[in-house]
Amino acid sequence: MSNVNAVVFTIVVVLFVIVALIGFAASRWRKADDMMLLSEWGLGGRGFGTFIGWFLLGGDLYTAYTFIAVPALVFASGAIGFYAVSYTIMVFPIAFIFLPRLWSISRVHNYITPADFIRGRYGSRGLGLASAFTGILSLMPYIALQLVGIQAVLTVMGVAANSTNTYVKDTPLFVAFVVLAIYTYVSGLRAPAAISFIKDTLIYVFVLVAVFYIPTRLGGWSHIFGAAQTHMAAINPATKKPNGAFIPTPHALGSTQFDFASLAFGSAVALFLYPHTITGALATKSRNVVKRNMALLPAYSVLLACIALFGYMAIADKTTAAEVKKAGNTQLAVPYLLQHMFPSWFTGIAFAGIIIGALVPAAIMAIAAANLFTRNIFKEFFKPDASPRLETRVSQWASLVVKFGALAFAVWLPHTFAINLQLLGGVWILQIFLMLVFGLYTRWFHRWALMAGWATGMIYGTIAAYNVHSDTSSHWASSSDIVFGHTVYIGFTALILNIVVSVVLTLVFKAARLPAGTDETLPHQYTADPAEAPVAAPAGVGVVSD
Amino acid sequence: MTEPPANPSAARDPLDPPPARPENPIAAHPVTSAAIGVLVLAAILCTLIVPIYARETPKVGDFPFFYFYLLIYMPATALALWIAMLLQRRLKPRNPAETGTADGPVPGGAR
Numbered sequence: 001m002s003n004v005n006a007v008v009f010t011i012v013v014v015l016f017v018i019v020a021l022i023g024f025a026a027s028r029w030r031k032a033d034d035m036m037l038l039s040e041w042g043l044g045g046r047g048f049g050t051f052i053g054w055f056l057l058g059g060d061l062y063t064a065y066t067f068i069a070v071p072a073l074v075f076a077s078g079a080i081g082f083y084a085v086s087y088t089i090m091v092f093p094i095a096f097i098f099l100p101r102l103w104s105i106s107r108v109h110n111y112i113t114p115a116d117f118i119r120g121r122y123g124s125r126g127l128g129l130a131s132a133f134t135g136i137l138s139l140m141p142y143i144a145l146q147l148v149g150i151q152a153v154l155t156v157m158g159v160a161a162n163s164t165n166t167y168v169k170d171t172p173l174f175v176a177f178v179v180l181a182i183y184t185y186v187s188g189l190r191a192p193a194a195i196s197f198i199k200d201t202l203i204y205v206f207v208l209v210a211v212f213y214i215p216t217r218l219g220g221w222s223h224i225f226g227a228a229q230t231h232m233a234a235i236n237p238a239t240k241k242p243n244g245a246f247i248p249t250p251h252a253l254g255s256t257q258f259d260f261a262s263l264a265f266g267s268a269v270a271l272f273l274y275p276h277t278i279t280g281a282l283a284t285k286s287r288n289v290v291k292r293n294m295a296l297l298p299a300y301s302v303l304l305a306c307i308a309l310f311g312y313m314a315i316a317d318k319t320t321a322a323e324v325k326k327a328g329n330t331q332l333a334v335p336y337l338l339q340h341m342f343p344s345w346f347t348g349i350a351f352a353g354i355i356i357g358a359l360v361p362a363a364i365m366a367i368a369a370a371n372l373f374t375r376n377i378f379k380e381f382f383k384p385d386a387s388p389r390l391e392t393r394v395s396q397w398a399s400l401v402v403k404f405g406a407l408a409f410a411v412w413l414p415h416t417f418a419i420n421l422q423l424l425g426g427v428w429i430l431q432i433f434l435m436l437v438f439g440l441y442t443r444w445f446h447r448w449a450l451m452a453g454w455a456t457g458m459i460y461g462t463i464a465a466y467n468v469h470s471d472t473s474s475h476w477a478s479s480s481d482i483v484f485g486h487t488v489y490i491g492f493t494a495l496i497l498n499i500v501v502s503v504v505l506t507l508v509f510k511a512a513r514l515p516a517g518t519d520e521t522l523p524h525q526y527t528a529d530p531a532e533a534p535v536a537a538p539a540g541v542g543v544v545s546d
Numbered sequence: 547m548t549e550p551p552a553n554p555s556a557a558r559d560p561l562d563p564p565p566a567r568p569e570n571p572i573a574a575h576p577v578t579s580a581a582i583g584v585l586v587l588a589a590i591l592c593t594l595i596v597p598i599y600a601r602e603t604p605k606v607g608d609f610p611f612f613y614f615y616l617l618i619y620m621p622a623t624a625l626a627l628w629i630a631m632l633l634q635r636r637l638k639p640r641n642p643a644e645t646g647t648a649d650g651p652v653p654g655g656a657r
Contacts, residue, residue: 079600085616086593089623093589096627221608247612248600257596265594291634295627301620309613 004158008339011348012157012355015202016176019195019356023183023363026194036389038112041188041396042371043283046107050292052193053284056364057293058300059196060280061088061271063142064149064358066304067203072330074311078232078244080256082308083263088301090268096294099272099281101440101526103290106282108525113368114278114436115376121439122447123517125380130454131432132376135275136402138425139369142274143406146358146365147173148331151410153351155327156335170411176355181403184363185396189283192363199360202353204303206338206346211306214341218316224309227316262489270426270491273433275368276361287529310334317341362403370398424465427491431457434502440526445502446509447517453502461494578633585630589623 030047032040039046048056066084074081102117111117115135119128150173159172183191215221232244248257271277284290314320314333319340324333338350374395379386386394435450468490572579592598599615606614 079612082613082616086596089593089616089620090590092623092627093586096586096630225608225610225613247602247610248596250597250600257600260600261594261596288631291627291631295624295631298620298624298627301623302617305613305617305620 007344015352023191026190027187044189059360063361071311086264124447132372138429144409147410206350228312427461449505457498
């Protein structure tokens, strides 16, 4: 602990304590009559308006992954890292199309998780289970990624970095995580919603200051871009190839353009399939709040673009670049850059922003995974008569288990490229696209065909990701693969395979007249807005009246 | 939940109010619907088709075109979606009462 800067450390600890207190106090915020309902603990009472919804969703979508891994990728490979910018732009028009429908149907039927909807739509417990399983599986690495982000900051702060013992080294991480786990247990979704205000304020302040101030220290933007361009074009002695591409190259020059687009598109489609983003969206109080936020959230993408540019700043700053190289971990690029460019007190604020920025999404993800477990595994298969109170209890405990699972994930798995962990989760979650998004529009697909398509996509995606190797790693090197001469995001190929299998088998199963299952939803419920008009009641009456 | 409606359009309970939207809103407002479609689709395609902007020149200030484009694109998307949202409101069939009740009590779902 010899090289810990006292000012930085104190500011981070103070802000962390404030956030923890707010997390606990949040259980009294917008208090409901019965806090032991799952829609209270797990969805914050479904009552957040545009303003809180914006902070909550922003805090949910733009995670520590954003602040650490994206500039790390830009630092290492150049323009391809900006796929994250393209992806967070594309995600909003895509979600604008289907998210309001999911919101409406979930409100009418009191669905808490996306798997609830899939189960109700296809009358299939198996599909519900498959999607819940996929959701939990993809959230694990995503939560782990938040921890990796915290670790990067702690390393640069010098906290226990010189210990070789994993358990000593990760003690601060454990402490942060236990506190997070407890206040999530107590306050549910209200905790991250309240904390996201602080998180976003800190992040906005530090990013805007950094993006105007750092270029003045580094000789302006022209120098930053110039240094980056030179560095990307330089030949790497280890691989005998250029370090990266400054502008995505067309097919003739190695085709990073197709990779860029398929990565961006695949990730954009995947983002609102993740249970935690759906949790955030379902916590809003009306259909229009969802739509309005799709138009307002791109403001965060501006921030993300600035953060991605930090990667180039780190290249342009000789000291930072040298230190990152010495540490052999590109994820340290942003923390080192901030440390060199700012006085201690401001570095403390920035570091606290990143750490808190990891805690908000980690809490929402754990809640989302816990809800999936409770609703679609525990209640569905083990205790169908579980009371709402028991549901909430189980969810609270499950959120603890999920968090510690992710902690194990982060401590034991290699995290040279944290971004690839999350991309593997993206490959998996994309496989529920058909049942969820197509399911919002059509009942054409047969449930068993969807199941087979899902299984195909999952197996193909995992094997393909496992087999990708590079000069430095034998497996899991990347989530892009070469298909028909193009470098393509694996999730994308897996999804196409999934669609083909589902379509073909649907035709076969329909011809064989296999039972299609019952659909508990009605067409007009997909556009219902219960806050505006009582559409919910007639729908319910229509079903029960027989 | 005993007998799910196999054919939702048939055999409605006589006490039920008529369906909220008797006519298809898209058919009723073809121009508005097309405008919404174009806005949303353009927002997706103009960043999906990378060759449009994967170039260094023209530089805008010190920013190569690729980076400038991505920066400018975000406010543009926000604007496009906001307009699309406003247009969608016009698709709703004439129902003047709806604007006043946006903050009314929320029924807690079907059951």
